[in-house]
Amino acid sequence: MNESPASRWKRPLRGWARLIAWFVPLVGACVVVLGALDLTTEQNIPLSRRILLALLASAGLAALVLFIRWACCWRNFRRLLFGVACLITLIALAYAVENWRGHHAWQKHRREWEAKGEKIDLLALAPLPVPDDRNFALTPLLKPALDYTQGTNGTFPNDTNGLARLEKTRFIREVLVWSHEDQGV
Numbered sequence: 001m002n003e004s005p006a007s008r009w010k011r012p013l014r015g016w017a018r019l020i021a022w023f024v025p026l027v028g029a030c031v032v033v034l035g036a037l038d039l040t041t042e043q044n045i046p047l048s049r050r051i052l053l054a055l056l057a058s059a060g061l062a063a064l065v066l067f068i069r070w071a072c073c074w075r076n077f078r079r080l081l082f083g084v085a086c087l088i089t090l091i092a093l094a095y096a097v098e099n100w101r102g103h104h105a106w107q108k109h110r111r112e113w114e115a116k117g118e119k120i121d122l123l124a125l126a127p128l129p130v131p132d133d134r135n136f137a138l139t140p141l142l143k144p145a146l147d148y149t150q151g152t153n154g155t156f157p158n159d160t161n162g163l164a165r166l167e168k169t170r171f172i173r174e175v176l177v178w179s180h181e182d183q184g185v
Contacts, residue, residue: 023062030054030061141166 031054071077110120132138137146144162148155157163
């Protein structure tokens with residue numbers, strides 16, 4: 001009733017005045033932090049660039065604070081969750097469409113080239129196994145290295161004499177030493 005209006009300086013800030021009241025000290029703090037970083041690094045950042053970086057950092061921090069305050073309202077938080085769900089759905093839908101298009105394009109390409117007589121199957125492209133009489137690994141010198149029996153206590157060579165003869169050769173010794181050095185044995 002006979003209340004006197006509060007002084008202009010005692011009323012709380014609202015709207016843009018509140019934003020500016022937070023933004024100006026934030027810019028100053030960012031300038032100080034960037035100046036301290038400039039002292040610790042070898043680069044000398046010009047003052048104009050330092051102020052621009054401080055303004056951008058302050059604007060980002062202010063936007064983050066405003067976003068957090070906006071998201072604290074339950075209605076806005078639900079809207080945010082709905083928007084995020086829609087974005088995730090759109091991304092998943094884009095991946096599904098591209099996978100479908102790629103699959104059908106590959107099938108079309110494969111049909112065209114198989115009609116021309118090309119072999120597209122991976123097994124058809126694999127080389128045929130080497131016959132035993134032409135396989136170098138099955139020569140009498142190297143065969144004991146591949147002839148093992150699997151037992152309950154591990155693997156055992158079937159021809160220990162052939163394996164000892166193989167280990168006497170200089171080349172095999174060097175290969176074994178080299179492979180053990182690589183494995184850290």
